[in-house]
Amino acid sequence: MRAEANPNVIEVEGLTRLFGDFRAVDDVNFQVRRGEIFGYLGANGAGKSTTIRMLCGLLAPTGGRATVAGADIAREPQRVKERIGYMSQKFSLYMDLSVVENLNFFASAYGLAGAERRARIGDALAQADLEGKGDLVTRDLAGGVRQRLALASALLHRPPIIFLDEPTAGVDPVARRGFWRVIRELSRAGTTIFVTTHHLDEAELCHRVGLMVDGKLVALDTPEGLKRTHVPGTMMSVGGQGEGRARNIAAAVTGAPGVLAVQPFGLRVHVRVDDRLAAPAAFGAFLASRGLPADDVEVVEPGLEDVFLALVQR
Amino acid sequence: MTGAAHAPALEARGLRRRLGITDAVAGLDLTVRPGELYGLVGPDGAGKTTALRLLVGLLVPDAGEARVDGVSVMSGGPALREALGYMPQQFSLYGDLSVAENMRFFADLFGLAPAIFRQREAELMQLTRLDRFRDRRASALSGGMYKKLALSCALLHRPRVLVLDEPTNGVDPVSRRELWDLLYQLVDEGLAVLLATPYMDEAARCHRVGLMYAGKLLAEDTPAALVKGFDDVTWLVHLSDAADPGARDAAEARLRERPEVRALSPQGGGLRVVVDRAGDAEFRRYFAAADAHWRLSPVAPDFEDVFLRLVTHAS
Incomplete structure (x- = not known):
């Protein structure tokens, strides 16, 4: 089979979707490799969900083509659906059913039966740390455990690729770390992960990240590569010493030569500067020249949020 | 105040x-x-x-x-x-x-x-x-x-x-x-x-x-x-082949075995490691001998480190 030799699990060429005159997805091109954790970011309304719905075989494209796990999304949407898993914050488990009832429901939906079904449900319980707890009502599970049960349900039929649509919205850091450990294990075992998130610390955990703005894919690279390209310079965190002062500092440095971007950050201000001001002495002298104290300055790493804002507010 | x-x-x-x-x-x-x-x-x-x-x-x-x-x-x-x-x-x-x-x-x-x-x-x-x-x-x-x-x-x-x-x-x-x-x-x-x-x-x-x-x-x-009050030590481990996720995963599995390592997470092409201060010398000794291609640099702890530490202690 051709798909066996192909390292790409998703191939997208010129993918376009119109709603009336509105170009929700506009000539998008990318590939996702087997086992890759691929992050897909964008503002609300940028076209992420429309892209996912097309890739899951739920919505026909207006133009272009895409294959998912070897199946063409326009000509073989049913085969696409059989070969993918899907999980989202909004659509997942039945809260009033028990853990096992939920797993049985999904197993039936995927056509699993007999010994195979029992074995897969056993695996899913283990994966969600719910062995021996199958009778618990889903509503009573902690958020993080419920999240992992939803993931295990979406993987019951062992799809080669899983789509995760904002899987951790509202989940705390402890549970999120646990969830991402499972994601990385899946990736290591060869499952491809396509994930959307609004939380850019999670995007840092992806192998590659694509960013959509107004229906177009405007950037695609590793997190490090995106930062190098789109957030040049050095980020200084300047102490604000008291409420309200941060805004004064921001006002005093905004637009100055050598200053690339300014952002209040709690009691501090993040000031991104070019080479002229990157040396500590130069930056200290710059602050002093504006009547600002230079005794509380730290260099901080820019994050993907800075990349996101640089690209979206262009 | x-x-x-x-x-x-x-x-x-x-x-x-x-x-x-x-x-x-x-x-x-x-x-x-x-x-x-x-x-x-x-x-x-x-x-x-x-x-x-x-x-x-x-x-x-x-x-x-x-x-x-x-x-x-x-x-x-x-x-x-x-x-x-x-x-x-x-x-x-x-x-x-x-x-x-x-x-x-x-x-x-x-x-x-x-x-x-x-x-x-x-x-x-x-x-x-x-x-x-x-x-x-x-x-x-x-x-x-x-x-x-x-x-x-x-x-x-x-x-x-x-x-x-x-x-x-x-x-x-x-x-x-x-x-x-x-x-x-x-x-x-x-x-x-x-x-x-x-x-x-x-x-x-x-x-x-x-x-x-x-x-x-x-x-x-x-x-x-x-x-500032965070008492553990935070390190960034740079791997020789940052582009290879397999190398990162292998390194993660090895470092997770160390008793003095409290927390571990991927960061960029490398790994961010939180080490118990009492075990830090031991960790650096282990690290020096572990893999000639790995490099260690200090990083500042962040708020999530503080949070995870406090919650782990409390539970």
Whole structure:
């Protein structure tokens, strides 16, 4: 089979979707490799969900083509659906059913039966740390455990690729770390992960990240590569010493030569500067020249949020 | 302390509330000053939402007291309603009403005179940039716009204290930053804000943070001071082949075996490692002998490290 030799699990060429005159997805091109954790970011309304719905075989494209796990999304949407898993914050488990009832429901939906079904449900319980707890009502599970049960349900039929649509919205850091450990294990075992998130610390955990703005894919690279390209310079965190002062500092440095971007950050201000001001002495002298104290300055790493804002507010 | 001269705008003293078999809030003391942005952070089930409901008088405490501008929230009455704005986590708006209709509804609730309403509506619409969407139904708004409308409705009556339960959940990064800019602006004008969030990068943006776990505060301070007090050592491990996720995973599996390693997470092409201070010398000895291609550089701890440490200790 051709798909066996192909390292790409998703191939997208010129993918376009119109709603009336509105170009929700506009000539998008990318590939996702087997086992890759691929992050897909964008503002609300940028076209992420429309892209996912097309890739899951739920919505026909207006133009272009895409294959998912070897199946063409326009000509073989049913085969696409059989070969993918899907999980989202909004659509997942039945809260009033028990853990096992939920797993049985999904197993039936995927056509699993007999010994195979029992074995897969056993695996899913283990994966969600719910062995021996199958009778618990889903509503009573902690958020993080419920999240992992939803993931295990979406993987019951062992799809080669899983789509995760904002899987951790509202989940705390402890549970999120646990969830991402499972994601990385899946990736290591060869499952491809396509994930959307609004939380850019999670995007840092992806192998590659694509960013959509107004229906177009405007950037695609590793997190490090995106930062190098789109957030040049050095980020200084300047102490604000008291409420309200941060805004004064921001006002005093905004637009100055050598200053690339300014952002209040709690009691501090993040000031991104070019080479002229990157040396500590130069930056200290710059602050002093504006009547600002230079005794509380730290260099901080820019994050993907800075990349996101640089690209979206262009 | 900069704001010590101010009386607290919002105050909790010994608040307790049992829900079913759990002590959802088990003795909570906190104050928020005018012009202060206070973040209540904690894992799911820590009691954040219950604490906020007690603080705004929606739940009756089993013990203790909450005061807004010196007035007990249990005394209720118009003074409290005027002082307080509250944005719950779940839908607080009418989905089948338009943006403008929702605002008018909340203005009527608070008995705003028409002239005052028109002026404040115009201000808030401009501030939140919702003017373009005034005829759109609330249920058709994106997550970010919906939250901005909910915030506008909570601000219409000019409260002096604003309580927000996970205001940015489901909101994209651009709208999130707009919401934060809006909050900073209001706080600069003297508003006291208390917000609950599960996100550590947001906690780091607050003036002061309380870390809540099992119904109590484990720690409370400015984010910078909490990070400064972090006692473990944080390292970044650079791998020889940063582009190869397999190499990173293999390194992670090896380092996870080390008893002195408390936490481990991928960062960039490398790994971020939190090491017990007492075991740090041992860790560096191990590291020097482990792999000639690995390199170690110090990194500053961040707020998430502090949070995970405190929660791990407490549980």
